[in-house]
Amino acid sequence: MRKQTHSASTEINKNTEGLHNNVVKMVNTASKESVNVTVLVSVGEHPLSKRPRRAEQDARAIEIGLNLPGTQLHVMHAGAADNVQTNTVLKDYLGMGLPEIQVLNIPQEADNLTALTSNFTDSNPDIILTGIRAENGESSGMLPYVLSEQLGMALVPSITEILSVDKKAGFAELLQALPRGQRRKVRVKLPFVATVDMAAKAPRQSAFGAAMRGKITVVDAIATATTNNANTEWKITPAQPRPKRLKVVKAKTAADRFKAATAKAQGGAGKVIYNNQEAADAILKMLTDEKVL
Amino acid sequence: MFADDFLPSVLFVLLLVSVLLTLVGAGRRVRLWRQGQASTVHWAGLLSIPRRYLVDLHHVVASDKYISNTHVATAGGFVLTTILVLSIYLFGISGPVLNYALLASSALMFIGAVFVFLRRRNPPPNLSKGPWSRLPYSLLTYASSFFILSLPATGLLPTNTGGWLLAVVLLIGITWGVGEMYLGMAWGGPMKHAFAGALHLGFHRRQERFGGGRSTGLKSINLESIHLETGKLGVEKPEDFKWNQLLSFDACVECGRCEKACPAFAAGQPLNPKKLIQDMVVGMAGGSDAQFAGSPYPGVQAGTHKGGAIIPIVNVLVPSETVWSCTTCRACVQECPMMIEHVDAIVDMRRFETLEKGQTPGKGAELLENLKTTDNPNGYAPNSRMNWAADQNLPIFGQQVEQADVLLWIGDAAFDMRNQRTLRAMVSLLRAANVDFAVLGDSECDSGDPARRLGDEATFQRLAKTNIATMAQYKFKHIVTADPHAFHCLKNEYGDFGGNYDVYHHTGFFAELVKSQKLSLSTDKALSLTYHDPCYLGRYNGEYDAPRYLLEAMGISIKEMERSKTKARCCGGGGGAPITDIPGTQRIPDMRMEDAKATKADIIAVGCPQCSLMLEGVVEPRPQVKDIAELMLDALVLDTQTLDAQILGKQVLEEETAVDTKLSAVNLEPTAAKVVNVKVSHKITSTADV
Ligand code: SF4
Ligand code: SF4
Numbered sequence: 001m002r003k004q005t006h007s008a009s010t011e012i013n014k015n016t017e018g019l020h021n022n023v024v025k026m027v028n029t030a031s032k033e034s035v036n037v038t039v040l041v042s043v044g045e046h047p048l049s050k051r052p053r054r055a056e057q058d059a060r061a062i063e064i065g066l067n068l069p070g071t072q073l074h075v076m077h078a079g080a081a082d083n084v085q086t087n088t089v090l091k092d093y094l095g096m097g098l099p100e101i102q103v104l105n106i107p108q109e110a111d112n113l114t115a116l117t118s119n120f121t122d123s124n125p126d127i128i129l130t131g132i133r134a135e136n137g138e139s140s141g142m143l144p145y146v147l148s149e150q151l152g153m154a155l156v157p158s159i160t161e162i163l164s165v166d167k168k169a170g171f172a173e174l175l176q177a178l179p180r181g182q183r184r185k186v187r188v189k190l191p192f193v194a195t196v197d198m199a200a201k202a203p204r205q206s207a208f209g210a211a212m213r214g215k216i217t218v219v220d221a222i223a224t225a226t227t228n229n230a231n232t233e234w235k236i237t238p239a240q241p242r243p244k245r246l247k248v249v250k251a252k253t254a255a256d257r258f259k260a261a262t263a264k265a266q267g268g269a270g271k272v273i274y275n276n277q278e279a280a281d282a283i284l285k286m287l288t289d290e291k292v293l
Numbered sequence: 294m295f296a297d298d299f300l301p302s303v304l305f306v307l308l309l310v311s312v313l314l315t316l317v318g319a320g321r322r323v324r325l326w327r328q329g330q331a332s333t334v335h336w337a338g339l340l341s342i343p344r345r346y347l348v349d350l351h352h353v354v355a356s357d358k359y360i361s362n363t364h365v366a367t368a369g370g371f372v373l374t375t376i377l378v379l380s381i382y383l384f385g386i387s388g389p390v391l392n393y394a395l396l397a398s399s400a401l402m403f404i405g406a407v408f409v410f411l412r413r414r415n416p417p418p419n420l421s422k423g424p425w426s427r428l429p430y431s432l433l434t435y436a437s438s439f440f441i442l443s444l445p446a447t448g449l450l451p452t453n454t455g456g457w458l459l460a461v462v463l464l465i466g467i468t469w470g471v472g473e474m475y476l477g478m479a480w481g482g483p484m485k486h487a488f489a490g491a492l493h494l495g496f497h498r499r500q501e502r503f504g505g506g507r508s509t510g511l512k513s514i515n516l517e518s519i520h521l522e523t524g525k526l527g528v529e530k531p532e533d534f535k536w537n538q539l540l541s542f543d544a545c546v547e548c549g550r551c552e553k554a555c556p557a558f559a560a561g562q563p564l565n566p567k568k569l570i571q572d573m574v575v576g577m578a579g580g581s582d583a584q585f586a587g588s589p590y591p592g593v594q595a596g597t598h599k600g601g602a603i604i605p606i607v608n609v610l611v612p613s614e615t616v617w618s619c620t621t622c623r624a625c626v627q628e629c630p631m632m633i634e635h636v637d638a639i640v641d642m643r644r645f646e647t648l649e650k651g652q653t654p655g656k657g658a659e660l661l662e663n664l665k666t667t668d669n670p671n672g673y674a675p676n677s678r679m680n681w682a683a684d685q686n687l688p689i690f691g692q693q694v695e696q697a698d699v700l701l702w703i704g705d706a707a708f709d710m711r712n713q714r715t716l717r718a719m720v721s722l723l724r725a726a727n728v729d730f731a732v733l734g735d736s737e738c739d740s741g742d743p744a745r746r747l748g749d750e751a752t753f754q755r756l757a758k759t760n761i762a763t764m765a766q767y768k769f770k771h772i773v774t775a776d777p778h779a780f781h782c783l784k785n786e787y788g789d790f791g792g793n794y795d796v797y798h799h800t801g802f803f804a805e806l807v808k809s810q811k812l813s814l815s816t817d818k819a820l821s822l823t824y825h826d827p828c829y830l831g832r833y834n835g836e837y838d839a840p841r842y843l844l845e846a847m848g849i850s851i852k853e854m855e856r857s858k859t860k861a862r863c864c865g866g867g868g869g870a871p872i873t874d875i876p877g878t879q880r881i882p883d884m885r886m887e888d889a890k891a892t893k894a895d896i897i898a899v900g901c902p903q904c905s906l907m908l909e910g911v912v913e914p915r916p917q918v919k920d921i922a923e924l925m926l927d928a929l930v931l932d933t934q935t936l937d938a939q940i941l942g943k944q945v946l947e948e949e950t951a952v953d954t955k956l957s958a959v960n961l962e963p964t965a966a967k968v969v970n971v972k973v974s975h976k977i978t979s980t981a982d983v
Contacts (some may be wrong), residue, residue: 012771048672
């Protein structure tokens with residue numbers, strides 16, 4: 001969290017510059033006034049059949065975009081163009097009622113981040129929405145973080161809703177998902193990157209007619225070969241579910257058990273450490289306590 | 294004397310004007326129909342109209358003898374009278390023969406009209422009021438006026454009887470009669486049904502239905518050739534129907550037989566097939582449903598819905614819940630004397646909702662998504678499709694065999710514990726009859742039935758084409774399945790995509806095995822049992838006898854429900870209705886269970902996995918629900934030959950066991966247990982979980 005706020009505040013200069021640009025452009029075209037929302041979509045994978053599909057979080061991100069009034073919604077996919085499987089999935093996204101999806105044409109082995117960054121520096125989106133992590137492949141969930149850092153935007157993880165966007169004031173109000181169905185309202189400066197949580201509104205049905213009518217536009221991108229060649233040798237296996245921690249409920253009565261089951265997780269034990277050495281020690285102690293080391 | 298000259302000349306003018314006006318009206322009506330989309334024009338059908346009226350239409354009407362006789366008298370009398378009246382008074386062809394003929398025909402019509410009148414004194418709620426209540430009087434007036442008119446002409450009464458008074462009365466009567474009968478026919482009165490109905494019989498979209506044929510498969514959309522920029526998928530507005538569908542709507546006589554048969558209407562869901570058809574007429578001709586004089590959609594106030602040829606139907610003229618309440622049971626189509634295709638119209642509108650708007654209600658969207666990603670409606674892992682048969686050693690196409698006599702189509706019952714019992718019973722029966730069969734295993738996909746009924750033609754076609762391609766790799770003579778929905782798709786709907794097969798429902802196949810004595814059933818079970826006809830087996834495929842034959846072969850005398858065979862009430866499970874789940878005042882399966890309880894039977898035999906689920910979902914106490922395959926396995930008698938074969942088979946297997954002891958030992962257990970059983974009593978005594 002600290003890192004994100006940090007990046008957002010340090011890049012303020014760049015942002016105002018961007019805003020300034022917008023103001024200048026606004027004079028020329030009224031449409032520039034509207035909020036530019038860009039949703040990054042990936043090719044998902046059904047957990048049981050392993051078939052490509054709309055990624056669940058990405059589809060929710062589109063749903064959020066479609067429900068925002070007065071915005072310009074762009075949907076973008078970064079990956080190899082003219083791939084049959086990819087196109088079927090992109091059509092599924094189009095079926096939600098989108099006129100167009102842009103494909104940043106990036107060969108399989110190339111790094112899509114550089115292409116995305118350069119694309120976004122040109123197009124200046126106000127809001128970039130992505131899923132939390134991809135449904136296949138590396139699935140590290142790093143892309144939104146790295147992207148926000150490179151673009152100098154704030155990152156809000158796990159949102160469920162965009163409540164309002166005030167482009168003039170340069171702020172947006174978001175709802176963020178917390179454990180146990182809780183929500184937190186956050187106010188964030190435009191532009192920003194947000195990842196969409198599974199708790200967001202389920203995506204609308206993909207209609208075949210709209211899917212067939214929607215256009216897939218290929219945009220050529222300057223792709224640089226990925227710096228990390230190792231991943232070509234990686235062997236991908238299904239993730240193992242993390243073992244659940246046993247919860248010892250000492251409650252004697254039904255009411256106590258009910259409380260234990262419904263009470264929200266209380267942090268409480270955390271403390272703020274500023275000294276690097278102390279922080280490292282605390283982490284090491286925790287890891288040994290948990291028998292990780 | 295004066296009145297005598299005066300009447301014919303006035304009549305001439307009157308008839309001339311009304312015939313001309315009728316022709317103008319008819320032209321306008323034809324224009325309304327032509328707003329629809331192009332469809333094959335079956336000109337030859339026009340020649341068959343009389344035969345179709347007398348044979349096919351009356352075949353349906355005849356289930357109510359009263360009204361069929363009444364209609365023959367009235368309609369026959371009317372047509373004859375009209376021809377004679379026009380010849381005599383318009384074309385001036387006269388002669389005593391014609392006059393006597395007119396006398397007779399108008400008398401005939403009068404008798405018919407009297408019966409119409411009697412029927413209409415206390416009309417049941419399914420009949421429309423409004424202009425339809427006026428019709429018997431108009432019929433009586435028309436018939437009696439011409440009867441009285443021809444009395445002097447035949448010389449039975451002296452000319453000039455009644456003088457001016459009668460002449461004026463007759464003139465008024467004839468004007469009324471001619472107005473209702475001729476003008477009403479072309480300008481949208483109740484008599485419209487005669488004009489539109491006759492043409493509809495000729496131009497019917499499913500010509501195969503006449504002459505005892507059957508045509509129940511949905512019409513497919515050619516997804517490859519459709520221009521998506523200009524064309525649209527499914528029906529949004531009345532003008533998107535085919536022209537002959539629009540014509541068919543105009544043929545409706547508002548008899549309400551469809552309403553009486555409709556399970557969704559009875560369950561208080563917002564659907565009345567009769568009003569739906571009338572709403573389509575409103576949409577085609579423009580206006581509102583305020584004129585409708587029948588029962589409304591349950592729970593929906595009628596009178597405020599406007600329609601027009603270029604106004605969207607769903608949610609303007611017709612609530613979307615109406616379109617989604619239908620179980621596609623075809624009871625309305627079966628009952629409709631005018632042979633109107635309600636299900637086609639409903640699915641056409643659903644197609645637009647799903648394919649263009651993406652608004653399949655309830656769990657519809659989820660089901661369609663599951664079909665896309667896993668090929669089964671519930672989203673189970675495709676490679677778990679054969680898990681139910683882990684202990685069955687089924688030969689699988691492409692693994693153990695490349696050809697077999699029978700391809701056993703498993704269907705989505707594979708994923709359902711209740712219906713797995715039926716599947717196991719079916720496998721045991723096939724083995725007992727030494728049938729050479731194999732299954733497709735994990736490469737079988739859902740037949741596409743739920744997708745198609747929910748309007749997702751694209752998913753249906755993908756599934757159909759995938760299944761056809763899979764089956765093309767293997768050689769087999771027949772397909773056998775326990776699922777009437779898959780049966781219907783494979784038999785009637787895959788043909789459009791190049792899949793033509795010899796498909797049996799398991800009851801049909803087993804009936805042949807029993808007839809040829811490959812299976813013998815004990816007759817000592819005195820079960821108190823009733824049989825529920827699945828819609829997709831009965832009305833869709835005309836199979837009413839095989840299940841009954843099998844039950845009787847077990848010595849059971851079926852306690853038939855009041856609604857059985859063609860009139861059977863749906864279990865509520867078809868057409869994706871459990872998925873869209875439109876609320877009503879009661880549940881369809883509960884009503885069906887009441888039907889069954891009324892027979893006092895202990896068991897309700899079914900032949901469909903969907904029916905099993907819907908009926909078993911009814912709270913106890915209720916009759917037990919058993920598939921015919923399960924009942925048959927209970928009653929199966931193994932003769933010594935089969936027994937030897939089985940034991941022999943067991944020995945062969947035992948030799949294999951030596952090689953792979955651990956593996957086949959597990960697999961063998963059920964077989965071994967069965968054979969022990971047989972040795973004791975020469976028949977299998979329990980199906981519980983063989
Ligand atoms: S098919 Fe069945 S449920 Fe649908 S309208 Fe006709 S009778 Fe009613
Ligand atoms: S649709 Fe057919 S069954 Fe229904 S009211 Fe009209 S004519 Fe009668």
